[in-house]
Amino acid sequence: MRRTKIVEVLKSEETGKEFLVKGWVRTRRGNKQVNFIAMNDGSTIHNLQIVADVEKFGEELMRRINTGASLAVVGELNQSQGTGQNVELLAKKIEVIGDCDVNEYPLQPKKHSLEFLREKAHLRFRTNTFSAIARVRHAMIFAVHSFFSSKGFVNIHTPIITSSDAEGAGEMFQVTTLNLDNIPKNDDGAIDFSKDFFGRPTNLTVSGQLEGELAAMGLADIYTFGPTFRAENSNTTRHLAEFWMIEPEMAFYDLNDNMDLAEEFLKFLIRYALDNCADDLNFLSNRLKEEEKNKKADEKSMELIEKLKFVLEDDFVRLTYTEAIEILRNSKPNKKGQFKYPIEGYGADLQSEHERYLVERHFKKPVILTDYPKEIKAFYMKLNEENKTVRAMDVLFPQIGEIIGGSQREENYDKLVARMEEMDIPVEEMWWYLETRKFGTVPHSGFGLGFERLMLFVTGMGNIRDVIPFPRTPKNAEF
Ligand code: 4AD
Numbered sequence: 517m518r519r520t521k522i523v524e525v526l527k528s529e530e531t532g533k534e535f536l537v538k539g540w541v542r543t544r545r546g547n548k549q550v551n552f553i554a555m556n557d558g559s560t561i562h563n564l565q566i567v568a569d570v571e572k573f574g575e576e577l578m579r580r581i582n583t584g585a586s587l588a589v590v591g592e593l594n595q596s597q598g599t600g601q602n603v604e605l606l607a608k609k610i611e612v613i614g615d616c617d618v619n620e621y622p623l624q625p626k627k628h629s630l631e632f633l634r635e636k637a638h639l640r641f642r643t644n645t646f647s648a649i650a651r652v653r654h655a656m657i658f659a660v661h662s663f664f665s666s667k668g669f670v671n672i673h674t675p676i677i678t679s680s681d682a683e684g685a686g687e688m689f690q691v692t693t694l695n696l697d698n699i700p701k702n703d704d705g706a707i708d709f710s711k712d713f714f715g716r717p718t719n720l721t722v723s724g725q726l727e728g729e730l731a732a733m734g735l736a737d738i739y740t741f742g743p744t745f746r747a748e749n750s751n752t753t754r755h756l757a758e759f760w761m762i763e764p765e766m767a768f769y770d771l772n773d774n775m776d777l778a779e780e781f782l783k784f785l786i787r788y789a790l791d792n793c794a795d796d797l798n799f800l801s802n803r804l805k806e807e808e809k810n811k812k813a814d815e816k817s818m819e820l821i822e823k824l825k826f827v828l829e830d831d832f833v834r835l836t837y838t839e840a841i842e843i844l845r846n847s848k849p850n851k852k853g854q855f856k857y858p859i860e861g862y863g864a865d866l867q868s869e870h871e872r873y874l875v876e877r878h879f880k881k882p883v884i885l886t887d888y889p890k891e892i893k894a895f896y897m898k899l900n901e902e903n904k905t906v907r908a909m910d911v912l913f914p915q916i917g918e919i920i921g922g923s924q925r926e927e928n929y930d931k932l933v934a935r936m937e938e939m940d941i942p943v944e945e946m947w948w949y950l951e952t953r954k955f956g957t958v959p960h961s962g963f964g965l966g967f968e969r970l971m972l973f974v975t976g977m978g979n980i981r982d983v984i985p986f987p988r989t990p991k992n993a994e995f
């Protein structure tokens with residue numbers, strides 16, 4: 517007999533038919549005659565109820581059916597008498613595959629805090645919350661590929677080990693095979709990287725963009741979707757040291773085309789989640805409602821499904837950084853009329869409280885900010901005519917702040933070299949990048965969507981550590 521996934525059993529209308537299911541016990545309850553086992557196999561948020569005749573299977577076997585134990589059950593599909601489910605399995609055969617000692621098993625049949633579950637990350641896939649998030653994450657990965665594939669974009673795998681710093685921010689993890697106890701040095705005392713594996717300093721990539729640009733200069737429309745690494749020591753609920761990024765790069769696109777694509781892309785992903793993850797999103801929405809109960813009225817956030825639909829309703833607002841600064845300067849975010857980080861004036865980078873103010877309270881819509889001062893953006897962004905701002909765009913979302921960062925790229929060889937020199941980017945080492953501007957250069961643009969920021973938004977979770985299976989954050993890389 518072949519195993520049927522619980523999601524399929526629950527959908528089946530063939531009462532009287534026998535099914536074989538395998539999974540893990542969530543709970544067992546009942547009396548001396550009959551026991552009800554809630555079983556889950558990860559295929560759905562819903563448990564399958566197994567009805568077991570105690571006399572038939574014996575009390576000894578029943579006592580082994582503990583929370584966490586794994587089972588194989590053959591049973592007959594019945595209309596369920598109980599509330600909460602339409603069908604159940606009347607057990608014919610039960611086999612305990614793996615026992616589970618409840619005195620040792622950390623997961624109890626009750627709600628655990630997210631902090632506790634982060635400590636038990638090796639087991640949290642067995643909980644409703646984390647299995648729901650994992651399924652939504654999978655659906656979003658699929659939707660990303662589906663969106664770009666339907667538009668004729670080519671997926672490019674960019675290298676994880678590189679020798680360049682794409683963002684020029686110096687937040688890289690070094691990669692080396694040198695023996696740290698005995699580092700080879702040159703006569704002048706500098707590290708002799710000729711002895712290292714690649715014969716030069718290397719690091720984990722912070723972004724696939726530069727290589728993505730190379731590909732776009734031949735394939736026109738490409739996207740990357742890979743892990744990226746940032747050694748920024750920011751212990752926030754929105755930063756990871758290892759996160760996944762989707763970076764489309766398009767030849768012949770200007771900043772407006774870039775914004776259009778970003779908006780269409782985000783709306784597609786959210787629509788996809790609503791259409792394909794209804795059960796999991798409803799579960800996550802209810803979970804959020806429970807959490808919100810303890811919050812003060814002015815701290816409550818929007819209901820999850822409502823919030824997702826809200827993004828689909830209108831066009832995103834588009835305005836320049838300079839306009840945003842004006843709005844923020846004239847705003848009264850709280851009774852005292854102050855932000856925690858005051859708006860220093862033109863030239864300052866925006867904090868997430870400023871970004872969220874614009875989105876959640878001023879416009880009440882997602883916002884795309886453009887034309888940032890060149891000083892606070894990366895070297896590759898195209899300079900505007902006035903020579904002060906660059907054709908950057910950040911997409912700001914409720915609850916999240918920056919979800920996408922992107923720009924039109926500088927396609928002019930001389931301007932790009934000048935900008936790199938100004939910003940101390942090693943021009944000679946990046947000859948390969950610059951050559952695209954020498955041989956048939958074209959206007960082009962791209963952006964990066966932080967996949968876990970998207971996941972935070974779609975699931976309504978509050979901490980980025982809970983939307984990636986194995987979060988890497990400062991002092992956290994045990995397994
Ligand atoms: O704004 P960023 O740094 O832009 C780039 O890396 C460009 N190369 C993208 C491009 O134009 N191709 O990062 C892009 C996005 C951010 O908007 C944010 O969503 C996410 O990546 N991100 C992070 N997510 C989690 N943890 C971190 N430490 C992140 N840093 C950036």
Ligand code: MG
Nearest residue numbers: 910918920921
């Ligand atoms: Mg950014």
